[in-house]
Amino acid sequence: MKNLFIILAIMMFGCENKIADHNEKLIENIIEDIRLGWELGDGAAFREHFLDWDGARYFEGGGQNVGLEDLIVNHVEPESELGLTLSFTNVETHFEDNFAWAVVDTEIKLTTSSRRKIHNTGHGTYLFRWVNEAWKVIHTQSASKPVK
Numbered sequence: 001m002k003n004l005f006i007i008l009a010i011m012m013f014g015c016e017n018k019i020a021d022h023n024e025k026l027i028e029n030i031i032e033d034i035r036l037g038w039e040l041g042d043g044a045a046f047r048e049h050f051l052d053w054d055g056a057r058y059f060e061g062g063g064q065n066v067g068l069e070d071l072i073v074n075h076v077e078p079e080s081e082l083g084l085t086l087s088f089t090n091v092e093t094h095f096e097d098n099f100a101w102a103v104v105d106t107e108i109k110l111t112t113s114s115r116r117k118i119h120n121t122g123h124g125t126y127l128f129r130w131v132n133e134a135w136k137v138i139h140t141q142s143a144s145k146p147v148k
Contacts, residue, residue: 020130022095027102030135031126035088041080043072051129051136059141082110088124098130108144120144 030049037045050056052068058075065071088104108120122144128135 020098024093027093041077084110100128102126119147
């Protein structure tokens, strides 16, 4: 009888208990795709690797973007136009069942439209969920401060 309830739950809610691939290289490749997408102002990597869900919020430097399109249109695309260079180093990935998180060191360089040069270093966190046999970013947070 218990198995019948599990089968019904899977059929009704699509919640299959598939084991996530705990391969750090998969996460590192996603983070690299996101880095390149950010530098190029190309939202394709974000649309491929982020889970676009109701209520998604992404935090950058004290600000936030609500939803994936807000992040791409109001953060990713405009910053690439400012000559953004971005690096993510010291990627540390952690897994717990179908959930993963990565912590990265960041370096950001760009020149604002008013010609102010920005060179910041800091840290970022990426939260992932295993969905349809792939890791998807569900949340990010990044903070940095000027290099002295």
